[in-house]
Amino acid sequence: xxxxxxxxxxxxxAMFLTLFVSxxxxxxxxxxxxxxxxxxxxxxxxxxxxxxxxIVASGAAxxxxxxxDDAYQFQRIYANGPLWATVTGYLPINGEATGMxxxxxxxLSGNASSQFFDSxxxxxxxxxxxxASVETSLDATxxxxxxxxxxxxxxAVIVTEPDSGRILAMVSKPTFDPNSxxxxxxxxxxxxxQALVDDPSDPxxxxxxxxxxxxxxxxxxxxxxxTALESGQYTPDSTFPNPASYTLPGSSSVVRxxxxxxxxxxxxxxxxxxxxxxxxxxxxxLAVELGDAAIRQQAEKFGFNTEFDxxxxxxxxxxxxxxxxxxxxxTGFGQGQVLATPLQMAMVSxxxxxxxxxxxPNTVDRIVNPNLTLLSEMQPEEYDRAISSATAxxxxxxxxxxxxxxxxxxxxxDGVSVAGKTGTAEHGEGDPYTLWFTGFAPADxxxxxITVMVENGGGLGQEGYGNLIAAPIAKQVLEAVxxx
Amino acid sequence: MNDVTAPPTGKVKRIRVPQxxxxxxxxxxxxxxxxxxxxxxxxxxxxxxxxxxxxIVLGAGLIVLVLGLHITLRFVARDADPFIVPxxxxxxxxxxxxxxxxxxxxxxxxxxxxAVKQIAWTAIAIAAAITTLLVLRNHRILFRYTYLFGxxxxxxxxxxxxxxxxxxxxGARVWISLGGFxxxxxxxxxxxxxxIFFAGYLVRNRDALSMTGPKFLGIQWPRMRDFxxxxxxxxxxxGVIVFQRDLGTGLLYFGLxxxxxxxxxxxxxxxxIGLSLFVAGAIIAVQTLEYVRGRVDAWLNPFDQSVYDAxxxxxxxxxxxxxxxxxxxxxxxxxxxxPYITPLAESDYIIxxxxxxxxxxxxxxxxxxxxxxxxxxFRIGFAGQDDFGKLLxxxxxxxVALQVFVVVGGVTRVVPLTGLTMPFLAAGGSSLLANWIIVxxxxxxxxxxxxxxxxxxxx
Numbered sequence: 035x036x037x038x039x040x041x042x043x044x045x046x047x048a049m050f051l052t053l054f055v056s057x058x059x060x061x062x063x064x065x066x067x068x069x070x071x072x073x074x075x076x077x078x079x080x081x082x083x084x085x086x087x088x089i090v091a092s093g094a095a096x097x098x099x100x101x102x103d104d105a106y107q108f109q110r111i112y113a114n115g116p117l118w119a120t121v122t123g124y125l126p127i128n129g130e131a132t133g134m135x136x137x138x139x140x141x142l143s144g145n146a147s148s149q150f151f152d153s154x155x156x157x158x159x160x161x162x163x164x165x166a167s168v169e170t171s172l173d174a175t176x177x178x179x180x181x182x183x184x185x186x187x188x189x190a191v192i193v194t195e196p197d198s199g200r201i202l203a204m205v206s207k208p209t210f211d212p213n214s215x216x217x218x219x220x221x222x223x224x225x226x227x228q229a230l231v232d233d234p235s236d237p238x239x240x241x242x243x244x245x246x247x248x249x250x251x252x253x254x255x256x257x258x259x260x261t262a263l264e265s266g267q268y269t270p271d272s273t274f275p276n277p278a279s280y281t282l283p284g285s286s287s288v289v290r291x292x293x294x295x296x297x298x299x300x301x302x303x304x305x306x307x308x309x310x311x312x313x314x315x316x317x318x319x320l321a322v323e324l325g326d327a328a329i330r331q332q333a334e335k336f337g338f339n340t341e342f343d344x345x346x347x348x349x350x351x352x353x354x355x356x357x358x359x360x361x362x363x364x365t366g367f368g369q370g371q372v373l374a375t376p377l378q379m380a381m382v383s384x385x386x387x388x389x390x391x392x393x394x395p396n397t398v399d400r401i402v403n404p405n406l407t408l409l410s411e412m413q414p415e416e417y418d419r420a421i422s423s424a425t426a427x428x429x430x431x432x433x434x435x436x437x438x439x440x441x442x443x444x445x446x447x448d449g450v451s452v453a454g455k456t457g458t459a460e461h462g463e464g465d466p467y468t469l470w471f472t473g474f475a476p477a478d479x480x481x482x483x484i485t486v487m488v489e490n491g492g493g494l495g496q497e498g499y500g501n502l503i504a505a506p507i508a509k510q511v512l513e514a515v516x517x518x
Numbered sequence: 519m520n521d522v523t524a525p526p527t528g529k530v531k532r533i534r535v536p537q538x539x540x541x542x543x544x545x546x547x548x549x550x551x552x553x554x555x556x557x558x559x560x561x562x563x564x565x566x567x568x569x570x571x572x573x574i575v576l577g578a579g580l581i582v583l584v585l586g587l588h589i590t591l592r593f594v595a596r597d598a599d600p601f602i603v604p605x606x607x608x609x610x611x612x613x614x615x616x617x618x619x620x621x622x623x624x625x626x627x628x629x630x631x632x633a634v635k636q637i638a639w640t641a642i643a644i645a646a647a648i649t650t651l652l653v654l655r656n657h658r659i660l661f662r663y664t665y666l667f668g669x670x671x672x673x674x675x676x677x678x679x680x681x682x683x684x685x686x687x688x689g690a691r692v693w694i695s696l697g698g699f700x701x702x703x704x705x706x707x708x709x710x711x712x713x714i715f716f717a718g719y720l721v722r723n724r725d726a727l728s729m730t731g732p733k734f735l736g737i738q739w740p741r742m743r744d745f746x747x748x749x750x751x752x753x754x755x756x757g758v759i760v761f762q763r764d765l766g767t768g769l770l771y772f773g774l775x776x777x778x779x780x781x782x783x784x785x786x787x788x789x790x791i792g793l794s795l796f797v798a799g800a801i802i803a804v805q806t807l808e809y810v811r812g813r814v815d816a817w818l819n820p821f822d823q824s825v826y827d828a829x830x831x832x833x834x835x836x837x838x839x840x841x842x843x844x845x846x847x848x849x850x851x852x853x854x855x856x857p858y859i860t861p862l863a864e865s866d867y868i869i870x871x872x873x874x875x876x877x878x879x880x881x882x883x884x885x886x887x888x889x890x891x892x893x894x895x896f897r898i899g900f901a902g903q904d905d906f907g908k909l910l911x912x913x914x915x916x917x918v919a920l921q922v923f924v925v926v927g928g929v930t931r932v933v934p935l936t937g938l939t940m941p942f943l944a945a946g947g948s949s950l951l952a953n954w955i956i957v958x959x960x961x962x963x964x965x966x967x968x969x970x971x972x973x974x975x976x977x
Contacts, residue, residue, distance in 0.1 A: 038781045039899045039912060046896070046916065049923040050889050054882060056930035060842045061878040068843030073826065073836065076844045076856050105856055 078127065082106040087142045087165035087404070089122050089134055092174035097122045097135070097212075106218050110135075115211040117181050120204050120240045121172055121397060123346070124212035128220040129227065133212075133240075134168060134397070137345040141166045141401050141409065148409060164404040171200035171399045171412075176482075179514030180205040183507040189469075189488035190241035190376045191511060196384035196480045198414035199393030201344060201377075203511070206241040208233075241487065244349035247373035248468040248487065251459030252292075252312045252441075252500065254368030256382050256472070259309055259432065261324050261332040263425045270306035270428060274316040282318070283359035289318055289367075292458065292499070309432050310440035312456065314367040321366030326357040329365060335420040337381045337392055338374070344395050351378035368457060379472040380485040382420075386433065387453070387480030390426040392417040434477045442471065444505035450516050451477035454508065456500030466491030471504035475512050482515065484508050539968075540592045543600035547588060550604045551581050554611030557852060561615050564853020564875075565622040573618055576637045580611070583644045590648045594655065595965035599898075602964070605891045606942055606957045609884070610640055610950070613943035615852065616864070616871050623858035632864055632945050639947035643954035650958035657962050661906045664718025671711035674704035675754070678762060705758075705767050706952035709774065709917055710959070716775055717909035719747070720782035724905075728783040740787060748788065751775045752795045759799070763809055766924050766936025770917065772796060777916045778909055781899070810934075817934040834861045838870035838929050849877030865945040866937060870929050885926070888941075892919040898963045911963045914956045 060068070069077050085108055089097035096118040102109035110125055112118065123133015131139060140146035144165035173193075180191035180203040193203035214226040230238050239245030262268035276296045280289045297303040297313030308316035321329060333353040334340070341350045351374040357365065364370030377395060385392040394415040401409040421429070433453035436442045442454040454473025461468070469492055474483040485508075492503035558577050562569050584607050591598050618633035626632060654660070660667070678684040683694050694702050720727070727744050752772060759768035776792040779785075803810040815825050816832035820839070825831045837860040844855060857863045857871030864871070873881045895915020902908035918941050925944075928935035939949045 035781060035784070035905065035908060036900055038784050039896065039908075042777055042781060042912065042916065043893075043896050046892055046919045047889075049919060050885055052932055053885055053923065053926045053930065056927065056932045057842065057873065057878060057881050057885075060839055060930055061846055061873060061881070064839075065843040065846050068840055071821070071836075071840065074840045074843075075859055076840055079856060105859075 079105050079107075082108060082127070084108075084144055085164045086110065086125075087144070087167040089118075089142075090167055090169045091118065091121070091172040091177065094174065096170075102218065104218050109218065110216045112212040112216065115213045116209045117177060117205075118172075119209045119212050120206045120242060121170060122212055124215040126215045126223045126227070127218055128223055129215075133346055134170070137343070137347070138168055138398070138401070142168065144404075146409075149403070166404065166409050167402045168398055169400040169402060170397050171195070171202060172204065172397060173202040173515075176203035176511065176515055177205065179203070179511045181207075183510035183514075184486075184488075185507075187488045187492055187503070187507075188235060188241075188490050189486070189492075189504075191484070191486050191507065192242045192376045192380045193482050193484045193511065194380050194384050194395060196387035196474060196483045197393065199381075199384070199395045199417075200399070200414070201395055201397045202482065204240075204242045204397070206239065206245075208235045208237045210237040240346075241376070241489070243344070243346070243375050243377045247349060247351065247375060248489065249370070249372055249459040249461075250351075250368040250374035250379055251457030251468065251470050252314075252367055253379050253382075253455050253457035253470045253472045253485075254365070254372055254374065255309055255312065255317050255457075256386065256429065256433070256455050257333050257336060258317050258320055258324075258329065258366055259305060259429060260336075260382075260386075260421045260425060261329050262305060262320055263428060264332060264421055265324065265328065268305060268320075270304060270432060272305045273302040274305070274308065274319045276300055276303040277315060280315040280318055280363075282363050283322060285360040287360065289314055289363070291315055306432055306435070309455070310436045312436075312441040317366035318363040319366075321362050321364075322359050326355075326362040326365070329353065329362070330355070332420070333372075335392070335418050336385060337378055337417060342377070342395055344377075344397050346397070348377055348395075349375060351375050368459060376472075376485040376487040379470065379487075380483050381417075383453075383455075383472045383474045383485065384480075384483035385420045386426050386429045387474040387483050388426075389423045390419055390421040392420050430477055433473060437473065441501055442473065442505050444501045445471060445473060445509045445512075447475065447509055447513055447516060450475055450512070452509075452512065453477040453480075454505065456505055458499040464496070466495045467498055469498050469500045469502070469504040471500055471508045473508060475516060482512060484511060486511075537592055537596050539597055539600045540588070543588060543591070543603060546600065546604040547584065547607065550608045550611070551584075553608055554581075554615065557612055557615035558618065560852040561619040561622070562853070564851055565619055566853070573633065576634065577611070577614070580614075580637060580640055580644075583641055587644055587648050587651075590651055591961065591965075594651050595961050597965045597968040598961040599894050599964035601890060602894050602957055602960055605887050605894075606954065609887060609891075609942035612872070612884070613868060613940075613945070614640070616857075616868055616875070616943070617945045619853055619875070620858050620864040620871065622853070623856075635947070636945050636950070639950045640954075642947070643950040646951055647954040647958035647961075650955055651962060654958075654962055657907055657910065657959070657966060658904065660714050660910070661718050661721070664715055664722070667711045668715035668719070671708045671715055672754075674708035674711060675758065675762075677704045703946065703948035705762075705764070706946075706948040707955075709767075709770060710914070710952055710955055712771060713774060713778070713910060713913035713917060716778045717906055717913055720778055720909060721906045723747070724782045727779070727788075728785060740785060740791075745791075748775075748779070748792060748795070752792070752799065756799050756803075759803055759810070760807065763807075764937055765803075765810060765813060765934070766921075766928075766938035769924060769936065770920055770938065773920045774913060774917045777920075778913045781912055782905075782909055813934040813936070817928075817931060820931070834867065835929075835931070835935055837861070838867050839931075841870045841874035842930070845874035845877045845880075847878050849873070849875050849880055851875060865939055866925075867929065868944045869926055869940050872943070884943075885922075888918070888922045892916070894964070895960055898960065898967060901967045902963065903967060907963050907966060911960060914959055918953070918956065 086099040088095040097112050099108040123135045125131040125135040142165045176193050184191050190206040194201050278296050291313045298307050330353045338351045338353045342348050354371045361370050365372045394417045398412050400411045403409050437445050437452045437454045442456045445452050445454045452475040457470030459468040469488040472485040474480045486504040488503050491498040617636050621631045621633050677694050755768040755772035779788050812830045819825050820832035820835045852875050855874040857874045860867050892915045898911030899908045925938050925940050927933040939946050941953045
């Protein structure tokens, strides 16, 4: 019996050795792979257990982490969430982050390679790991003013600082509350997210930098005038034939001015008048004369066809390649295949305000370590010189004239000289227009470049136009900071 | 007999022997108590952030009970093995600390607390062990009731299938519900009854079972007419798998019988036949029983997304692996991991919970404790004087070893996952009760084999 017992003992020992080996394989050899599995929520929770840095605007946190009692240890709080959703984005427990939460995730979570020594220091000094804070360029006063001024319209407002490219306000409506996507309940996040995706008004779009891009309409005439003046063959006084209707080259389609008649009377019309009154026919004629290649080249100097990271990714505005004359003529007044984001049009205005130089847009001023040392500071960065100083000065005058005596009259602010250009972009037959205003103020010492874009005709269908709806919004926003 | 110093009186005289083994046991119990109380305090510091005296008081109550068992041994089984009680105590206590840790995570308080219930069950189980030791002064009494224990095992197995009494939990019909609140797994007690029955039956019939029949494939096979008992046990095990949908218990009973049959008869051919029957049964089960197929799928392809997402799929298995991986070599520390993510972290998956918070090092220590426990059982087998006691000791020890292997093997993907519980560690009253009775039986057996003469009839 003892011989059998000995064998059973050996078998039992072998069974236990198997268990020693199998646990070693899992806990030691396979552990790195298991930790890296996308389904491993423990790894996810670990990433949450670090106190994430705050996102700050005008000295106040717009996103911050507060301790929570659950497995995640910290709850992300978005103060005044809908107001800042375009900037902060959100950080869901079970999906991809967006906005600054995604773009600056390494810094906010303390994992950026530049933070290595800081986090090492914190480990050795026994402090809990913590991410860096981001100080944004956004101005709480302007953001609130833009939010209020846009009201219930579907659209966007963006304000930049012309000489630095710093974005001071960026509002898109309709929007959402990022807090609803930061809850620590996976199903609730999925439900909230699905409701936002299913919403026909697309609240997840940041219409200031992307979404379904709109044609810029007459605001693109600024690019046309810039192309013309930069070519050296045109001055503001150059004249164009002034018919009441214009048949597109090689086509039977007819183009009219917005009023239906000629552009300010007379057999010919000057470039300055065409811009001031925002006439379509002279611009179509100018586009055909300049050709699509020259216009594209100028547009690209302003930033068209480039995706800018602010540091959140943005959509590129489009001036397409190889257009025929009819298509080129349509782009002359911002129709056809040209598409632009409000950010792009703000860059056009800002370049004119900034002596012709386009600055790279950005939303970040500084990134600050938990110990309050500077991790990095953003320096204004030049993108390109779009136009000469002389052209910039000339165009400023023309845009001021457009507000004081022209089609952008509703942007007038008492005591402040405003430079501006409105736009009313058409879509399909019978579809509501997209209404635009872009400009800057004060014209003699530009501090703010602003672009307003309102989709859906501002609720007026084809009755709305840029000066009626978009220009007053810009005026209201600028007044909040200029006319205190 | 040199130590007989008393003057002749002509009376029966008890020899005073120093309680060397009991003193050793007490010496090992003290560090065991320290380990348990430290584990509870560490859980509180890790998961609660402060010390809460309530559970420590309950833990201290347990210590008193274990000391009660120790004192009982001093009177009724003074030569019992000194390692068995400390090992069972440490395992039981670590289990309570981990269950308590899951309670904290899930917010279970008062009578919802699984740890409090576990402590109550531990008290009942230790009381049952004391009673067993007091009532059962000689293990050979059990031999007398061999067939009664066989019948009892059968009744206990069938109880969960009785309508109105049986209760289905997680798909398995192995529970009975008394009065709607007291849930019990009679199968746990059945394994003790079966071990007693097998030991008694095999001692009685080993000669017939050892008879050689035809020689075939170079092996001496048993006689065909002796196949009956093996086929019956195989049928019972398969019945458990089919009707109670409990893979692990069926495997446990059959493995227990095979082991005891081999030790009793010394015929390797029995193992060959038994394993063939088992493999055949397993193949049939995989092909006909959906829950068995699901377990096997999850075992072979746990990371396959469709298996992971399936109901009864590999979600629990994979989460357990993630927990073990998180624990790595040294663990997160008690109360500082996230074992509660894995379903049934306090019962079927307590070993993964412990692996997460105590690491590979902690699991190795726990396995070593089980190994030592089983070794103490086998020691009875080696040193025992009567075959019944030897077989029973081996059977009880092997059933614990096999259960540990099936549970940990299931969690670590050595074998398909079953619903068995980790002896002493996992939450569950029936399991605790059964395992503490096993402790009592092993203590009684070990006392018998070492029973030095201490009663002397003076002339």
